[in-house]
Amino acid sequence: MSQWTTVCQLNDILPATGVCALVGNQQIAIFRPRNDDQVFAISNIDPFFEASVLSRGLIAEHQNELWVASPLKKQRFRLRDGLCMEDESRSIAHYKARVQDGQVQIKA
Numbered sequence: 130m131s132q133w134t135t136v137c138q139l140n141d142i143l144p145a146t147g148v149c150a151l152v153g154n155q156q157i158a159i160f161r162p163r164n165d166d167q168v169f170a171i172s173n174i175d176p177f178f179e180a181s182v183l184s185r186g187l188i189a190e191h192q193n194e195l196w197v198a199s200p201l202k203k204q205r206f207r208l209r210d211g212l213c214m215e216d217e218s219r220s221i222a223h224y225k226a227r228v229q230d231g232q233v234q235i236k237a
Contacts (some may be wrong), residue, residue, distance in 0.1 A: 158184035
């Protein structure tokens with residue numbers, strides 16, 4: 130059974146950026162797109178290069194959806210579900226994320 134794991138304080142993530150957290154044995158990229166308490170969590174591993182870089186990607190909005198572009202070759206992954214815009218077969222894991230009492234929590 131999975132449970133919520135606190136990974137950091139919300140204020141540890143600047144708006145429009147991401148951070149990486151190790152939850153169990155999973156590297157998880159956590160994004161805070163705006164200056165509010167909405168957060169998203171996806172795998173930190175770029176499936177095209179097997180590199181741990183997605184938390185350093187650029188957040189963008191396209192067709193009313195939030196995406197992160199990999200810093201390597203700019204493939205885009207949708208924050209709500211990990212879908213890869215350029216190649217659906219390379220989509221990545223996504224995780225439930227929330228802010229509880231100012232703490233970012235992940236359910237992995």
